[in-house]
Amino acid sequence: xxxxxxxxxxxxxxxxxxxxxxxxxxxxxxxxxxxxxxxxxxxxxxxxxxxxxxxxxxxxxxxxxxxxxxxxxxxxxxxxxxxxxxxxxxxxxxxxxxxxxxxxxxxxxxxx
Amino acid sequence: xxxxxxxxxxxxxxxxxxxxxxxxxxxxxxxxxxxxxxxxxxxxxxxxxxxxxxxxxxxxxxxxxxxxxxxxxxxxxxxxxxxxxxxxxxxxxxxxxxxxxxxxxxxxxxxxx
Numbered sequence: 001x002x003x004x005x006x007x008x009x010x011x012x013x014x015x016x017x018x019x020x021x022x023x024x025x026x027x028x029x030x031x032x033x034x035x036x037x038x039x040x041x042x043x044x045x046x047x048x049x050x051x052x053x054x055x056x057x058x059x060x061x062x063x064x065x066x067x068x069x070x071x072x073x074x075x076x077x078x079x080x081x082x083x084x085x086x087x088x089x090x091x092x093x094x095x096x097x098x099x100x101x102x103x104x105x106x107x108x109x110x111x112x
Numbered sequence: 113x114x115x116x117x118x119x120x121x122x123x124x125x126x127x128x129x130x131x132x133x134x135x136x137x138x139x140x141x142x143x144x145x146x147x148x149x150x151x152x153x154x155x156x157x158x159x160x161x162x163x164x165x166x167x168x169x170x171x172x173x174x175x176x177x178x179x180x181x182x183x184x185x186x187x188x189x190x191x192x193x194x195x196x197x198x199x200x201x202x203x204x205x206x207x208x209x210x211x212x213x214x215x216x217x218x219x220x221x222x223x224x225x
Contacts (some may be wrong), residue, residue, distance in 0.1 A: 059212075
């Protein structure tokens with residue numbers, strides 16, 4: 001089944017404790033992105049990647065890091081999480097020639 | 113800066129009604145526009161994608177239209193069902209090959225049996 005998977009789905013952590021949210025797609029897609037969704041603000045792009053080793057900032061990259069060492073994986077790293085990073089995070093992917101975005105199920109992160 | 117607005121924020125209709133969801137945008141120089149559905153606790157599911165050169169797309173009971181000159185897109189849902197209850201989001205891309213999608217805040221639809 002073609003899908004985008006994220007882990008973990010739910011995470012509660014404390015300020016300053018480094019964490020990684022994984023994202024993997026099995027569709028051989030070139031493009032991958034991370035979004036956060038907050039009440040009243042909608043979905044905003046954090047980072048995106050156009051292919052292996054090619055990443056760029058979205059609208060709200062502060063406090064986040066990403067890497068794209070393999071085509072299928074695009075982890076989101078929070079080196080020192082803060083409470084304002086409490087949010088619902090989505091990973092998405094699409095192919096080079098297609099424009100339909102496929103989204104993962106989301107990761108709900110709470111930073112205390 | 114592109115801004116996307118969806119009105120109303122919430123809509124409640126009886127089952128069987130035909131309905132229209134609205135999406136407006138401030139910059140007509142778009143590359144494509146997508147409508148998504150989001151169910152509580154779940155990710156986004158792509159419903160329809162309209163390229164800037166197209167006027168509409170149809171899938172089953174759904175029809176999406178695009179009018180770039182007026183900065184508007186509509187999602188028409190025919191013969192609504194309780195299973196259509198969800199939040200509907202529109203998102204657009206302003207550049208070919210750009211990965212930046214600008215989202216509206218969504219319309220929460222409730223279809224009552």
